[in-house]
Amino acid sequence: MTGTTSTKRERRQKKTSTAERFAPSPYSLKEAAKHADILSWISVVIFGFGNFVRKQYIKGVIFLACEAALFGFLFTIGLDYLPKINTLGTVEQGRVKVNGFWRYSAGDNSVEILLYGVMSILAIVLLVYLATLALRSAYKAQSVMADGKKPLNFIDDAKTLLDEKAHVGFMTLPTAGIVLFTILPLFFMISMAFTSYDEDHQQKFSWIGLDVFSQFLTGKSDLIKADVFFDVLIW
Numbered sequence: 001m002t003g004t005t006s007t008k009r010e011r012r013q014k015k016t017s018t019a020e021r022f023a024p025s026p027y028s029l030k031e032a033a034k035h036a037d038i039l040s041w042i043s044v045v046i047f048g049f050g051n052f053v054r055k056q057y058i059k060g061v062i063f064l065a066c067e068a069a070l071f072g073f074l075f076t077i078g079l080d081y082l083p084k085i086n087t088l089g090t091v092e093q094g095r096v097k098v099n100g101f102w103r104y105s106a107g108d109n110s111v112e113i114l115l116y117g118v119m120s121i122l123a124i125v126l127l128v129y130l131a132t133l134a135l136r137s138a139y140k141a142q143s144v145m146a147d148g149k150k151p152l153n154f155i156d157d158a159k160t161l162l163d164e165k166a167h168v169g170f171m172t173l174p175t176a177g178i179v180l181f182t183i184l185p186l187f188f189m190i191s192m193a194f195t196s197y198d199e200d201h202q203q204k205f206s207w208i209g210l211d212v213f214s215q216f217l218t219g220k221s222d223l224i225k226a227d228v229f230f231d232v233l234i235w
């Protein structure tokens with residue numbers, strides 16, 4: 001009888017611990033959007049502001065540095081290439097004869113426009129994501145102070161990345177590497193498949209949508225035939 005009772009108790013404890021483990025965070029984006037004060041909402045515009053005013057200076061500096069780096073990229077490189085991504089460039093390479101010699105003027109480089117355009121879009125997505133993190137972090141500090149406690153300092157916060165948040169601590173760098181060296185090049189190459197890039201258009205090309213795929217499937221492509229492709233794929 002005692003063994004049966006203890007077994008039931010252990011099962012209830014396991015169910016309770018599992019429920020607590022997967023319980024929604026009290027500092028989720030949904031909760032932050034509902035209950036964040038004005039100081040926390042400013043963090044959406046000035047990353048880390050809510051941490052600064054609540055004496056989490058190092059975390060605030062990290063958020064602000066990330067925002068500055070992303071905006072620096074967008075206003076220097078992204079501002080030049082992102083507006084051209086719709087056309088992938090319109091200026092053709094030209095040449096002018098001066099004193100009997102040809103002088104060439106470089107046209108738009110569609111590869112650079114596409115590459116930096118994709119990077120700029122990724123930077124914008126990352127900015128939005130960091131804005132949500134900044135809001136959640138500021139709201140967490142706000143909630144902790146509202147309970148009469150002191151927000152964790154940077155050292156204590158970093159220690160949690162080796163304990164209860166070990167999955168975040170150990171997976172952040174690998175995930176960043178996958179995004180930078182796998183997902184970003186993948187998006188770039190997938191985008192290239194919808195352009196007129198070929199051996200005759202390596203510097204200046206444009207979007208052609210699904211034309212290249214229709215030519216491939218109907219056998220009108222000179223580069224590769226559909227039957228050859230599917231034979232290799234099946235093999």
